[in-house]
Structures are given as C-alpha cells and as structure tokens.
Amino acid sequence: MNAAQISPAAAKAVRDVVDYELLFDCVHCGLCLEACPTYVLTRREMDSPRGRIYLMKALAEGRSELEADVVRHLDLCLGCRGCETACPSGVHYGRLVEQARAYVAANYPRGLVERARRWAISALFPYPQRLRRLLWPVKLLESAGLRPLAEQALPGKLGGWLALLPPLAAREHNQVAVPWPTARPNASGPAVVVHHGCVAQILTDAENQNTGRLLEAAGYRVVPMARTECCGALDLHLGNVERARRFARVNVRELKRAGVEAIVSAGSGCSVAIAEYRELLSEDPELKSDAQSISAKVRDLSTLLLDSRLTFPKFPCTVTYHDACHLRHGLGVRDEPRKLLGSIPGLRLVELQEADLCCGSAGSYNLTELEMAADLARRKADNIIVTGADYVVLSNPGCELQIAAELRRRGAKTKVIHLANFLARAMRG
Ligand code: SF4
Ligand code: SF4
Structure with a gap:
C-alpha cells in the first residue's frame, strides 16, 4: 500500500x-x-x-x-x-x-505460534510459583539423564528454551549460600530493600540472598519486602504496558511501605524498570509522586558497596567483566563494579573486548529471537574465551544464564558468575 x-x-x-x-x-x-x-x-x-x-x-x-x-x-x-x-x-x-x-x-495480528509463545512467556515468567511447577518435569528429565535428548527432540524453539536453563540440580546445590562470619546486621545502618524479581526467585535466588548478605556486611540494614511482584520489564519488552503498570503499582506501594533509603536488585533489568516507574506511572494521579521518589532511590549493589568501603580478603584469580546492558546503558554504571573487583587483593582484572555489547539475553529476547540471540552469545563467548579468565563476572541473571549456556555448550573453562555470588565467594576467601 x-x-x-x-x-x-x-x-x-x-x-x-x-x-x-x-x-x-x-x-x-x-x-x-x-x-x-x-x-x-x-x-x-x-x-x-x-x-x-x-x-x-x-x-x-x-x-x-x-x-x-x-x-x-x-x-x-x-x-x-x-x-x-x-x-x-x-x-x-x-x-x-x-x-x-x-x-x-x-x-499487529501475529501468527498462532508466535502468539502462543508470547502468551506462554507472559503467563509463566512473572509468576515464580508457576515457573517452579513447570521446572519439575525438567528436573525429572535431568535426574534420568534425558535432558540432552529432550533438548534435541523438542519441537520448534522449545529445545532452545530448555538449553538455556542451567543444570537444575547443580543450581540448587549452589543456592545453599553459607554466610561468612563478618555478615552481621547493623540495626542503625541505612535501610535498603532488595527487590527479588520473578524468574530470579526460582533460578538465581542465591544472587538475591548474597546481595542482601553483602549489604549487611557493608553496614546496611536490609528490610524485606512483604510482597514482591515482577518489575514489569518482561511486559514492557513484549508491548504489554497495562500489565507492567499493574505490577509497578504493587511494587511502588510495597517499596513505599518498606520506607528505605535505597532500592537494589540483583537484576539490572529490574533496577532500570523500577528506576523508570516515574515515567510509567506519570499519569497515575494516586501514585505518580510515590513512583518518582521510588525511582530516585534505585542504586546498584556495586555503588553501595563502594560507598561503604567494604574490604575483602585475598582471593587470587583472573577475572573479566561483562557489562549488562541495562546496568551500563540504563543506570549508567560502568566503573563501580570494576573498581570493586580491582579492590580484591590478588585478583587480576582483564578487560573484555566488546564488554558492553549485548550478549543476546535481553529480557525475553532469547526466547523469541533465538537465532540473533545465539549469534550474540557466540560472539560474547569468543571474546570471553580469549581472555583466559577463571571467571566472567556480571550483574544480571539473564546474562548469566545466556552466557553460561553458550560456555557450557563449548566446554569452556571460564565460569560465569554474578557479581553478588562472586563477592560472597571472595568474602569467604
Ligand atoms: S542517528 Fe543515532 S546517534 Fe545520531 S541522533 Fe539519531 S539516534 Fe542519536
Ligand atoms: S538493539 Fe540497537 S536499536 Fe535496539 S536498543 Fe540495542 S542499540 Fe538500540
């Protein structure tokens, strides 16, 4: 036309x-x-x-x-x-x-398969209990040694989705995070809340727990949220603005009730979504001013830990750092995680080529655009492997799962680890 x-x-x-x-x-x-x-x-x-x-x-x-x-x-x-x-x-x-x-x-009228895929993402991922139930058959497959077969045999993009999941038994083992001796809550410290996300509660909860423990070790008072909803980022990626607003309203009320000075998330995509509630709820007569003050309180873990001058014992290893897009381009945080890593005695930090080029995870992008996401994961893995690092550290669970799947596929020696988990490990020495 x-x-x-x-x-x-x-x-x-x-x-x-x-x-x-x-x-x-x-x-x-x-x-x-x-x-x-x-x-x-x-x-x-x-x-x-x-x-x-x-x-x-x-x-x-x-x-x-x-x-x-x-x-x-x-x-x-x-x-x-x-x-x-x-x-x-x-x-x-x-x-x-x-x-x-x-x-x-x-x-735009999408085809049936694409509509079904988008429906499945939005019906499952923002709801931790539904996701937990869905993972049961995957665990059974894994314990029977049939998961690789299922990844090959599943039709359409389902096999690709399955390959992105970490080995669930090993994951559960890693979730048992042992507190280090210096982690003592400071009742008079600045109050901070950790927003635990949705998918992250099931797949990367150690990252949430360790974020809280590190903040406590640094002298902050970590206040729990009575109720946590998805931050809304998944819906915004899929164009479902109204449900993103519904989630945002619940979170704004809960975060206001927590009465804290700073809001942290182990997922940088969630941090940016909360930092942008001020725009999302700008037309909401009841919550627009609360949304503005909540958005203004979003901080990254690395920034708060640097401010507190937390110190680490010696932890000799070679590390490279991947910039999660929303942390780098949404919150503008680039140097703080590097400074924090650089402050660990014995650690050698190697700069990653194209560190701030997206790994292809991008919210639900790696579930809808598998080919482009896989090309970007390969490019990221190429750059990681040439560093020869023991660890690639990053600050977003989505990047963690995406890059880990590609490095696993290649049998690479570099371990993918979230900054919170890495620092927790460093604290334990
Ligand atoms: S072309 Fe790109 S860089 Fe130039 S003004 Fe437009 S968006 Fe900005
Ligand atoms: S994929 Fe390209 S156009 Fe889209 S947000 Fe990233 S840099 Fe911008």
Whole structure:
C-alpha cells in the first residue's frame, strides 16, 4: 500500500502511543550504529537505531503501514540501549521502542505460534510459583539423564528454551549460600530493600540472598519486602504496558511501605524498570509522586558497596567483566563494579573486548529471537574465551544464564558468575 492509501486515522493512532516529538531528537548522524548489536551483525540500516527511528516516524506520518517487515525490524531490537549511550543528541530510544512495541502488540495480528509463545512467556515468567511447577518435569528429565535428548527432540524453539536453563540440580546445590562470619546486621545502618524479581526467585535466588548478605556486611540494614511482584520489564519488552503498570503499582506501594533509603536488585533489568516507574506511572494521579521518589532511590549493589568501603580478603584469580546492558546503558554504571573487583587483593582484572555489547539475553529476547540471540552469545563467548579468565563476572541473571549456556555448550573453562555470588565467594576467601 502506498502513502496515499494509508488512513490518517492509522497514523494518528500511532502518534497516540509513540511520542512523535521525541522522534525529532534524532539528527541522523549515525554515531549509534556501531554500538547497535543488531546493526553490527546484520549491517542493515533498518536494523539500526537510526533505521528503526525512521520506521517509527514513517508509521506516525502515515508513510508506511504496519506490515510484516516493519514489525520484524522492531522485533529484532534487543532494547539494550547501547544506542542511548552512543547518541550525542540524547535520543530516548528505549522509551520510543517500548512505545512502538505497545502499538505493535495492540495492532499487529501475529501468527498462532508466535502468539502462543508470547502468551506462554507472559503467563509463566512473572509468576515464580508457576515457573517452579513447570521446572519439575525438567528436573525429572535431568535426574534420568534425558535432558540432552529432550533438548534435541523438542519441537520448534522449545529445545532452545530448555538449553538455556542451567543444570537444575547443580543450581540448587549452589543456592545453599553459607554466610561468612563478618555478615552481621547493623540495626542503625541505612535501610535498603532488595527487590527479588520473578524468574530470579526460582533460578538465581542465591544472587538475591548474597546481595542482601553483602549489604549487611557493608553496614546496611536490609528490610524485606512483604510482597514482591515482577518489575514489569518482561511486559514492557513484549508491548504489554497495562500489565507492567499493574505490577509497578504493587511494587511502588510495597517499596513505599518498606520506607528505605535505597532500592537494589540483583537484576539490572529490574533496577532500570523500577528506576523508570516515574515515567510509567506519570499519569497515575494516586501514585505518580510515590513512583518518582521510588525511582530516585534505585542504586546498584556495586555503588553501595563502594560507598561503604567494604574490604575483602585475598582471593587470587583472573577475572573479566561483562557489562549488562541495562546496568551500563540504563543506570549508567560502568566503573563501580570494576573498581570493586580491582579492590580484591590478588585478583587480576582483564578487560573484555566488546564488554558492553549485548550478549543476546535481553529480557525475553532469547526466547523469541533465538537465532540473533545465539549469534550474540557466540560472539560474547569468543571474546570471553580469549581472555583466559577463571571467571566472567556480571550483574544480571539473564546474562548469566545466556552466557553460561553458550560456555557450557563449548566446554569452556571460564565460569560465569554474578557479581553478588562472586563477592560472597571472595568474602569467604
Ligand atoms: S536498543 Fe540495542 S538493539 Fe535496539 S536499536 Fe538500540 S542499540 Fe540497537
Ligand atoms: S539516534 Fe542519536 S546517534 Fe543515532 S542517528 Fe539519531 S541522533 Fe545520531
């Protein structure tokens, strides 16, 4: 269909969801292109931030309709925000792509298989108890030694999903985190809450527990949340803004009730989602000012630990560090985890090539875009392996599972470990 045939009402409907004025911040300089993982891999303009902004503008001006190839280019975006860090014009690309996805979710008829896949992700992952029940058959398969067979035999993308899961028995063993002798709560320390996420409660709970223990060891008072909902990031990736708002409202009320000075998550994607409740709930008459104050309290574990001057015993090993996208590009935290690691006596920190290029995890991206996600995981693993490091440390459970699956597949010696678990290990010496 050419532009003359596209209804002005359709273009207006796009502008009702996508902030049209924000699109004009882009001056088409192209400085973001080499920071964009999908452009780096495909070399296609329409898989770059500039190309996708062009597509959003074409939709909003009625020069293009919402056809399959437009949706494809938008789907292929990881939402990693590498482009935001690179952009000299301050384009709010993350916000734009979330808005465009909300428009796509409401207006584009996806095929049955894709709808089923997206339904399964949104029906399972934000609910820890459902996920726990789903993992039972996987544990049974694993204990019978049949999991590799199932990964090969399952149809469609299900085998790929299964391969991303860590070995569950070993995982459970790792969850038994032994507190080190110096971890004593300080009743008068600054109050901090650790948001435990959703998937993380089941698959990476040691990361949550160790985050709390490290904060206590550093003199903070860790206050539990009475109720924890998914941060909403998964829904925002899938264009389901209304449910993200529902989750955000519960979290804002609970975080306000906790009455803390700082909010921490072991998942940097969750941290950024909470830091952006101020925008998500900006039209909510009851909660908008609470959302602003909650968002302003989000901190990263590394920043709080550096502020406290926590010290570590000697822990000789070689470490490289992967920047989780949302920590680096969403919260702007780059140097603090490196400084913290560098403060451990005996530790040698080796810089990773393309440390801030997305590993392909990106929320639920590695469940919907398996091929691109696998290409990025391979590229990340190549860069990790050449460092020869004993550990690759990172600050997001999604990256942890994604990179671990690829290194496991290759039989690489480097161990993938979350910063909280690594520091807990270092504390124990
Ligand atoms: S968010 Fe990431 S994948 Fe998407 S356009 Fe920006 S850099 Fe590229
Ligand atoms: S998004 Fe920013 S860096 Fe990329 S082309 Fe537009 S202005 Fe340039």
